[in-house]
Amino acid sequence: DYSGLDQIVIGVCGGDGIGPRITHEAQRVISYLLQDQVKAGRVVFKEIDGLTIENRVAQNKAIPDDVLAELKACHVILKGPTTTPRKGDPWPNIESANVAMRKELDLFANVRPVKVPAQGIDWTFFRENTEGAYTLGSLGVNVDEDLAVDFTVTTTQGTERIARLAYDYARKNGKGRVSIVTKANVIKTTDGKFLEICQKVAQEYPEIATDDWYIDIMTAKLVDEKRRRDFRVFVLPNLYGDIITDEAAEFQGGVGTAGSANLGKRYAMFEAIHGSAPRMVKEGRDIYADPCSMLRAAVLLLSHIGYQAEADKLERALDICMFEEKKMHCTGRDTGCTCEEFGNYVMDTIQSL
Amino acid sequence: DYSGLDQIVIGVCGGDGIGPRITHEAQRVISYLLQDQVKAGRVVFKEIDGLTIENRVAQNKAIPDDVLAELKACHVILKGPTTTPRKGDPWPNIESANVAMRKELDLFANVRPVKVPAQGIDWTFFRENTEGAYTLGSLGVNVDEDLAVDFTVTTTQGTERIARLAYDYARKNGKGRVSIVTKANVIKTTDGKFLEICQKVAQEYPEIATDDWYIDIMTAKLVDEKRRRDFRVFVLPNLYGDIITDEAAEFQGGVGTAGSANLGKRYAMFEAIHGSAPRMVKEGRDIYADPCSMLRAAVLLLSHIGYQAEADKLERALDICMFEEKKMHCTGRDTGCTCEEFGNYVMDTIQSL
Ligand SMILES: CC(C)[C@H](C(=O)O)[C@@H](O)C(=O)O
Ligand SMILES: CC(C)[C@H](C(=O)O)[C@@H](O)C(=O)O
Numbered sequence: 001d002y003s004g005l006d007q008i009v010i011g012v013c014g015g016d017g018i019g020p021r022i023t024h025e026a027q028r029v030i031s032y033l034l035q036d037q038v039k040a041g042r043v044v045f046k047e048i049d050g051l052t053i054e055n056r057v058a059q060n061k062a063i064p065d066d067v068l069a070e071l072k073a074c075h076v077i078l079k080g081p082t083t084t085p086r087k088g089d090p091w092p093n094i095e096s097a098n099v100a101m102r103k104e105l106d107l108f109a110n111v112r113p114v115k116v117p118a119q120g121i122d123w124t125f126f127r128e129n130t131e132g133a134y135t136l137g138s139l140g141v142n143v144d145e146d147l148a149v150d151f152t153v154t155t156t157q158g159t160e161r162i163a164r165l166a167y168d169y170a171r172k173n174g175k176g177r178v179s180i181v182t183k184a185n186v187i188k189t190t191d192g193k194f195l196e197i198c199q200k201v202a203q204e205y206p207e208i209a210t211d212d213w214y215i216d217i218m219t220a221k222l223v224d225e226k227r228r229r230d231f232r233v234f235v236l237p238n239l240y241g242d243i244i245t246d247e248a249a250e251f252q253g254g255v256g257t258a259g260s261a262n263l264g265k266r267y268a269m270f271e272a273i274h275g276s277a278p279r280m281v282k283e284g285r286d287i288y289a290d291p292c293s294m295l296r297a298a299v300l301l302l303s304h305i306g307y308q309a310e311a312d313k314l315e316r317a318l319d320i321c322m323f324e325e326k327k328m329h330c331t332g333r334d335t336g337c338t339c340e341e342f343g344n345y346v347m348d349t350i351q352s353l
Numbered sequence: 354d355y356s357g358l359d360q361i362v363i364g365v366c367g368g369d370g371i372g373p374r375i376t377h378e379a380q381r382v383i384s385y386l387l388q389d390q391v392k393a394g395r396v397v398f399k400e401i402d403g404l405t406i407e408n409r410v411a412q413n414k415a416i417p418d419d420v421l422a423e424l425k426a427c428h429v430i431l432k433g434p435t436t437t438p439r440k441g442d443p444w445p446n447i448e449s450a451n452v453a454m455r456k457e458l459d460l461f462a463n464v465r466p467v468k469v470p471a472q473g474i475d476w477t478f479f480r481e482n483t484e485g486a487y488t489l490g491s492l493g494v495n496v497d498e499d500l501a502v503d504f505t506v507t508t509t510q511g512t513e514r515i516a517r518l519a520y521d522y523a524r525k526n527g528k529g530r531v532s533i534v535t536k537a538n539v540i541k542t543t544d545g546k547f548l549e550i551c552q553k554v555a556q557e558y559p560e561i562a563t564d565d566w567y568i569d570i571m572t573a574k575l576v577d578e579k580r581r582r583d584f585r586v587f588v589l590p591n592l593y594g595d596i597i598t599d600e601a602a603e604f605q606g607g608v609g610t611a612g613s614a615n616l617g618k619r620y621a622m623f624e625a626i627h628g629s630a631p632r633m634v635k636e637g638r639d640i641y642a643d644p645c646s647m648l649r650a651a652v653l654l655l656s657h658i659g660y661q662a663e664a665d666k667l668e669r670a671l672d673i674c675m676f677e678e679k680k681m682h683c684t685g686r687d688t689g690c691t692c693e694e695f696g697n698y699v700m701d702t703i704q705s706l
Contacts, residue, residue, distance in 0.1 A: 084538040088549070096538060133505070133540055140542025146510065148546040152486070152503040183592070185437040185449060187486055189493025193501040196441070217628075219572060219600035220608055239536070243596060247572035255573055275570075 002305045008043050011074030013051040017276030018289035019080025025343035026294035032347050033310040053083040057091045062100035077269040081276040095138050102129045107262035107269055109165050114248040120229035126166035127241025131158045134238045154190035163201035166235035170208050180212040181236040194237050215240040219247055245273055259296030268304055270297040289339045290330035317349040355658045361396050364427030366404040370629030371642035372433025378696035379647035385700050386663040406436040410444045415453035430622040434629040448491045455482045460615035460622055462518050467601040473582035479519035480594025484511045487591045507543035516554035519588035523561050533565040534589040547590050568593040572600055598626055612649030621657055623650040642692045643683035670702040
């Protein structure tokens with residue numbers, strides 16, 4: 001609850017690739033919506049520059065110490081996509097900045113809404129964000145040159161808190177139904193525990209129906225036009241949440257259109273669900289990058305810090321710009337509008353509401 | 354290569370739920386196509402009854418010893434879906450019969466074709482079938498009551514053999530392109546190894562293009578009507594193969610329409626990619642079960658044992674019955690045709706070819 005604060009500090013990390021550009025657009029729209037608060041100093045933006053692949057590589061750290069300190073001095077963070085080094089890259093084997101930030105700031109919940117009003121799709125995914133296959137991401141073991149092992153971890157507390165968040169959300173928003181998604185028929189120990197604990201938490205919410213599914217068949221159900229509109233709220237372990245939200249976002253227009261809230265007890269970070277698209281930058285197409293994902297992240301941020309009316313306005317404007325009018329849209333090429341033009345279009349639409 | 358054999362023994366396991374019914378239909382169609390061989394005793398069916406959940410539970414074993422011995426006495430196996438016990442069931446915590454059979458018979462490759470001719474979709478998935486998150490499926494550790502751990506395993510040999518099978522298939526069928534799918538940006542040790550070894554194998558096939566993707570974005574790409582027809586052959590670790598093939602099958606009409614080949618050096622098993630649908634049996638709807646998945650599995654079986662002309666005939670008949678005519682289809686309810694009627698329809702169509 002931020003209502004008691006004299007000042008809310010929004011940290012802004014542009015990230016890599018198209019990140020700075022789409023993040024800038026989101027910041028511009030937030031400033032526009034909160035112009036009085038910004039003028040009065042009740043909301044301030046703090047730019048955090050050091051979360052680039054160059055700096056992370058130079059310091060050989062997923063999140064350099066000084067950057068982490070800056071992040072921790074903010075109330076909430078607006079973060080553009082960051083480039084994740086991987087084997088074969090000319091970079092040291094540092095962890096993904098997303099994954100590291102989620103762990104360092106204990107952002108245990110990754111909340112990802114997807115909606116397609118015309119098709120009755122209105123989904124909210126509650127992805128556990130610090131455990132599962134991600135817990136020890138970089139700490140797998142090469143037992144010998146032929147045998148590699150990775151670990152998956154599920155804890156009682158970690159599962160309880162994400163389950164409770166999902167059920168609280170369902171209760172508060174009258175959703176009536178939560179779907180638990182695991183692969184507990186095979187990954188019996190960790191996914192079995194996840195399922196069991198979610199079902200235990202479910203008992204505290206007798207008015208909400210619970211069903212459970214395996215991740216394989218759930219990816220099929222989302223494609224099924226007759227069945228998919230029946231789903232509302234999903235709760236799922238880290239890896240399955242990662243996978244299914246990209247699929248889900250595609251029905252809405254692609255990962256380029258989906259934002260997410262990474263929530264913890266103390267911090268909150270808002271980001272796109274997609275990557276930094278280095279190829280667009282290399283080919284000079286980054287001015288045509290689509291800021292919709294970061295604008296959706298901005299909706300979640302505004303709502304989170306208590307500006308619900310402004311969040312609703314932005315959401316309504318995005319629904320109009322993305323689904324109803326489509327006068328302009330970013331195609332990633334010069335056949336579409338630019339990132340900045342789309343930002344202006346959204347602000348014009350807000351004004352006309 | 355089965356061409357030197359005097360007799361090919363096809364083991365038939367009906368499995369659980371709708372399994373016996375749809376497997377029976379597939380057996381009927383195979384017998385019809387191979388009637389001369391069956392009459393001459395060159396092809397024989399051997400029914401294996403013991404792979405039911407009741408018997409597995411009674412013997413407290415994923416595959417009872419006598420059943421395993423019977424399976425090993427066959428050349429190839431036609432298997433209906435089996436019910437997988439899970440936590441909370443009134444059954445002991447035995448492993449999935451599918452998973453156990455894949456391991457016991459070392460069926461390292463799960464080959465799953467999906468096609469939608471009208472949309473230009475023609476995909477073949479090569480799912481690694483004995484390792485990854487499935488290796489130690491039931492052997493996770495509850496470190497204490499709050500902390501559960503599971504293991505993921507990738508071996509050099511295990512990855513090489515699935516990669517080679519995928520590239521050999523691409524070469525033999527002029528596919529021109531193989532897509533490797535992992536989550537090597539996070540699951541760095543095992544998926545990183547999988548990716549690296551696939552890329553190494555790829556070098557032996559210079560005429561075939563290779564690209565690699567993360568599983569999250571790949572589930573989105575399959576939805577993308579403009580991009581998805583460009584994909585041809587996929588190679589991927591066990592869990593991702595499990596997930597994405599259910600999604601892929603949905604474009605073809607659902608998991609009820611997709612068959613798979615489980616291949617090893619010595620044995621081969623052909624099955625549906627879906628479950629045993631106990632609810633259909635409970636509600637008396639099993640006579641309306643769709644045998645298409647097992648009929649697709651039969652295509653793969655026929656091709657595998659060297660009856661390519663018969664496999665092609667059945668495939669062509671299924672393409673007509675499923676996509677072109679749709680005079681009859683199984684809906685799972687009395688609004689559709691029965692499993693047996695569909696089997697007859699397929700045989701009539703074969704005759705008319
Ligand atoms: C970039 C990657 C590490 C990240 C993840 O896997 O969580 C991304 O896919 C996401 O979903 O935010
Ligand atoms: C039933 C289950 C154990 C199995 C799997 O996960 O492999 C099934 O989903 C499949 O894809 O064959």
